[in-house]
Amino acid sequence: MKVLGINALFHDPSAALVVDGGTVAAAEEERFSRRKHGHRPVPFAAWELPEQAARWCLASAGLEPTDLDAVTYSYDVRLARPADEMGLHDPWDHLRQTYARQAPEFLATALPGLDPADVTFVPHHVAHAASAALAAPYDALLDAGGVDVLVLDGRGECASHLAGTYERGRLTTHRTQELPHSLGLLYEDLTEHLGFLRSSDEYKVMAMASYGEPRFLTELRRRVRTSPEGGFVTERIDWDAMAKRLAPGEQWSQDHADLAASVQRRLEEVLLELARWLRGRTGGRVLTLAGGVALNCVANTVLAEHSGYDEVWVQPAAGDAGTSLGSALHVAAQAGERLVPMRGADLGRGWTEVEIEERLRTARLRYERPDDIAETVAECLAEDGVVAWFQGRSEFGPRALGHRSLLAHPGRRENLERLNDVKGREQFRPVAPMVLADRAGDIFSRGPVPSPYMLFVHDVAPHWRDRIPAVVHVDGTARIQTVDADQEPLVARMLTAFERRTGLPVVVNTSLNTAGRPMVDDPRDALECFGSAPVDLLAIGPFAVRRPTA
Ligand SMILES: [Fe+2]
Numbered sequence: 001m002k003v004l005g006i007n008a009l010f011h012d013p014s015a016a017l018v019v020d021g022g023t024v025a026a027a028e029e030e031r032f033s034r035r036k037h038g039h040r041p042v043p044f045a046a047w048e049l050p051e052q053a054a055r056w057c058l059a060s061a062g063l064e065p066t067d068l069d070a071v072t073y074s075y076d077v078r079l080a081r082p083a084d085e086m087g088l089h090d091p092w093d094h095l096r097q098t099y100a101r102q103a104p105e106f107l108a109t110a111l112p113g114l115d116p117a118d119v120t121f122v123p124h125h126v127a128h129a130a131s132a133a134l135a136a137p138y139d140a141l142l143d144a145g146g147v148d149v150l151v152l153d154g155r156g157e158c159a160s161h162l163a164g165t166y167e168r169g170r171l172t173t174h175r176t177q178e179l180p181h182s183l184g185l186l187y188e189d190l191t192e193h194l195g196f197l198r199s200s201d202e203y204k205v206m207a208m209a210s211y212g213e214p215r216f217l218t219e220l221r222r223r224v225r226t227s228p229e230g231g232f233v234t235e236r237i238d239w240d241a242m243a244k245r246l247a248p249g250e251q252w253s254q255d256h257a258d259l260a261a262s263v264q265r266r267l268e269e270v271l272l273e274l275a276r277w278l279r280g281r282t283g284g285r286v287l288t289l290a291g292g293v294a295l296n297c298v299a300n301t302v303l304a305e306h307s308g309y310d311e312v313w314v315q316p317a318a319g320d321a322g323t324s325l326g327s328a329l330h331v332a333a334q335a336g337e338r339l340v341p342m343r344g345a346d347l348g349r350g351w352t353e354v355e356i357e358e359r360l361r362t363a364r365l366r367y368e369r370p371d372d373i374a375e376t377v378a379e380c381l382a383e384d385g386v387v388a389w390f391q392g393r394s395e396f397g398p399r400a401l402g403h404r405s406l407l408a409h410p411g412r413r414e415n416l417e418r419l420n421d422v423k424g425r426e427q428f429r430p431v432a433p434m435v436l437a438d439r440a441g442d443i444f445s446r447g448p449v450p451s452p453y454m455l456f457v458h459d460v461a462p463h464w465r466d467r468i469p470a471v472v473h474v475d476g477t478a479r480i481q482t483v484d485a486d487q488e489p490l491v492a493r494m495l496t497a498f499e500r501r502t503g504l505p506v507v508v509n510t511s512l513n514t515a516g517r518p519m520v521d522d523p524r525d526a527l528e529c530f531g532s533a534p535v536d537l538l539a540i541g542p543f544a545v546r547r548p549t550a
């Protein structure tokens with residue numbers, strides 16, 4: 001069975017292709033359109049079809065739209081209600097609903113040959129839930145007690161949360177929380193109050209929280225609380241009473257960091273109560289998570305530590321991008337397909353050596369082909385160079401996981417500032433380490449290991465903090481990516497070669513992009529990025545392009 005999944009409504013338009021139960025391709029539209037998030041994250045720009053991503057998904061599998069058995073759309077307009085009836089102030093919502101209603105016709109226009117009657121609407125939170133529970137690497141469990149799932153985001157059709165269990169490909173929903181109560185919208189409101197872009201910059205708030213004390217926790221506990229039957233209440237919050245509203249780019253004060261810390265802490269407490277409620281009901285062993293809130297890696301670690309579940313797995317594309325994949329998996333499972341768990345996040349575009357070399361020649365760049373690109377990169381990093389690393393297929397979801405990455409030496413504290421400068425980021429934001437999986441336990445504790453998708457935070461062992469200062473956040477934590485030599489042999493070889501030279505099995509890894517741009521996806525993006533940023537070496541496929549010395 002061939003299913004094309006589409007996310008086109010709230011944020012991060014994307015497409016995914018599931019063939020015979022396996023995910024063969026998934027990509028966000030921003031990587032093609034070069035517009036971050038596919039469109040500005042504002043409601044009146046929501047009608048962005050992932051047309052390029054969808055066309056690429058089909059082409060990569062040699063399929064035509066007429067070959068598809070189903071097209072899934074991760075929003076079910078039949079469940080929607082007028083925004084004011086749900087207590088939301090959202091004057092553009094009726095446009096969104098009109099757009100969703102017409103989606104089959106729009107898709108048939110973008111993908112000629114597609115039959116509008118093949119389009120199936122999947123409820124938004126069911127799509128999120130499936131993206132976690134049906135993609136998680138617990139295949140055996142699908143037949144034995146199932147996998148629990150918690151979805152938390154800003155909003156779906158009329159809810160902001162779903163607590164359920166997937167068993168044998170079927171979802172049982174235990175509880176949903178209706179709007180206007182929403183932990184995602186609460187966090188988005190704070191993001192905006194702190195002068196950042198809502199539905200986009202929430203991770204900046206999480207980073208800022210590490211600089212503060214949860215001084216306003218009592219007030220937050222009054223306003224945000226769980227209900228006895230597994231849901232929650234979020235009352236209106238007078239943000240100005242705690243810290244004044246910031247304009248974009250305005251300097252923040254201790255009050256703002258304390259407010260961020262308070263909301264972050266309250267979010268962790270509420271998530272923990274929701275997870276414990278679910279486990280109390282199901283007795284489950286594995287919890288899976290999706291929805292934008294599940295990108296909060298600090299909260300994820302609290303859940304992994306204290307929820308009572310043996311294991312917590314988070315969909316790497318936990319934001320709305322992942323709903324294209326989830327909606328397709330859900331419909332495939334309903335049709336009785338045996339699903340193959342997700343093997344990695346490298347589901348986007350890849351390029352052959354011939355294609356890459358052709359582009360290097362076209363750009364008239366001087367390049368070399370070393371015996372082993374991993375050794376060449378390790379050597380450059382050991383000499384404190386910054387490396388743009390372009391290898392294999394691009395990542396699905398917001399994290400660079402060793403396919404489109406910017407790498408640096410973790411032993412030099414100033415490399416944090418250097419990378420934040422390259423990327424045009426605020427200096428309070430941390431960069432993350434990638435580490436050989438079998439060495440992670442010596443250096444990092446608290447969060448789960450392995451952690452291949454950078455979705456949890458870990459404590460850095462005290463005697464390691466001075467050895468890898470560039471990747472240690474102000475609170476002594478790091479958001480690690482563990483690298484398994486079987487799954488990522490090239491990255492593992494580079495890390496091993498770096499350790500041989502420096503004694504450190506750790507390299508700084510941040511996404512390959514510059515200020516405000518989506519992650520690099522194709523070789524042309526990589527060359528543009530290399531040409532416009534102070535990067536010393538571009539490792540693209542087996543080729544090395546060096547910055548000419550003046
Ligand atoms: Fe969502």
